Amino acid sequence: MRHPAVGADRLAGYALQSGFAFVQHRPGASGGAAVYAASYSASGPPPDIFTDDELGLGVLTELSVRPELALAGSFDCCLTPCCGAAASLSTALPEPGSSSTYVRKVLRATAAGTVTIDASFSLNDAAEPYQFMLVPRQTDGAEPRLTKDQYDDLLNFVDAYHPVGVEVVTRGIRRFVRGFRRPPGWAQLPTAATFPHYRTNR
């Protein structure tokens, strides 16, 4: 079979979701790529003893994430087997025009046991080597507040005592500074322009 608006690769996927017993993608079929599919007999499919968290040996399943965060960043997926288990994680055929960030994976179990799949998404906003970031520690839900004097003291302290060659990223605490007239473009100002330097060069 074929479909005028669906490629044979995707049509085969639809056939799998629809309960066919056997599906084959035939790219060399007469007249163009086609899908061959067969149904079970009248006695129905074989018993499936597995729950949603289990996968039969040798069986493939596709893994995706929900929601696919519409943010700039990088996505990573890894597999950790435990207690004799083994499985492989490969890349699924991508949907044409789909985001290259969220690559769907195909999991195949090869030895019984438990495996853990870890998916992580990095917003690419972490500190780089030779950097550290100042962020507020939240405890009771209240947003922290800094007076301008406290902010000036803090910035002067890290300016004076940060290790040579190490950059301190303080942009994350700027929005908590309250109780003073903020200059235009406060959030975008270079850090050095946001506080007075107490120490003068000799």
Next chain:
Amino acid sequence: MILRAARGLVTLVSRLQALTPAAQITVTAALDTSLGPLHAQGRLLDLILSNAPTGIDLGLVGALAHEIGDDYVAYIPADDAGGFVRLSFAGGDDLDILAPDVVAPDTPSSVAVIRPLLASPASLILRVLRCGPGNGTLAATPEGGSGSRLFTGTALGQVTIVAEYPLADGSFLSGAKTVVIAPDTLGPCTVIASDGSEGVSESQASGPPDSDFREAYLVRADDSRTDYASDNARRMQLPLEQALLQLAALAAAEPGSPRITVLSAYDPAASNLQAAGRGLIVAPSNATQLTAVRLGALAYRPGFDYVEMRRYPPSVYASVKAGERFEIVRSPIDRLWPNARISGLGELMATEFAAAGPPDPDFSVAMLEVYTGAGVSLATGVSNQVQPPLASALTALVAAIASDGVAGDVQITAGFNPAATA
């Protein structure tokens, strides 16, 4: 057999009969001091299968036993001693305690050791083990049965009821049962945390708003058992959606299968956790089927960390702690590689006959029906006769394609052909 073996056997039979109600498991060996050491301790069972339909065999019973977590499973095939499955079990609880899973506070419930039969029930020791704010008391039953007690929850939370029975050699049989003490209803204006603490603040129970919150973290809830008052009432972070799903399931289990309505969820202007998509207001869809005070009690049970009763309208505000930002979901393969073949269960490079079964030995054209479903067109000369299972799969295929908004017919280029070989 020991209690753990008995429980494993019950679970196995239950799972097997869910697959095929007619199948019977027969235990051919259990406690037998003339056999090996595990037989002599009642920790080993030999099973055979009878009355099983095609496709259900001892190999499947063994796989089921492994799947439900039995400690050791061996399938001894037919050429060795007639064929049976052997299960063995590590030790565990000795005493089976019968008690409710959930009790309301100040409502006495019976707690009893139901097996094994105790020679001297008066020697039974039952006590309440606390962990957290949950608490309760055990008292003698009015009829004075020494093998049972009345348990009364005195503080919301969870406790473990422990039973011990001394043996003549100085050792003990023991068992344990966890009981949740939860209210039947929550009164108006009640505020409660998941650990049973009352009068707490939302930030104490569910934590502060996410300092790095972004709207992109929100999912769109679409549970069929739940109504949504607006589109924003569907928007929430994943942990909140998971708690809502549990609440909808608990509500649906109430008499009349009542539905619930999310009145509001994500609200960027809210002063509570709704601003971060971690709080929602939910109410019964039909107050004659489910009251708000009962809904509040149900909300206390599943994954919500903070529950606050509201009066106007009668509703429940509930929120959760910060959690996973996304979940991993699995599905059948979406796209199949060129030349790949796959079974319906997902086995790659399966053969057609292994996946779908060989041609029916008793096939006749009388088994065929004419396929008349919409969304399918047949190439010239292709038969429209199919067996009923193929018609069902074809109809499901058309529906799946249409549900994605894809227009066009599935074109069948080859179908029933008595001369076909594969």
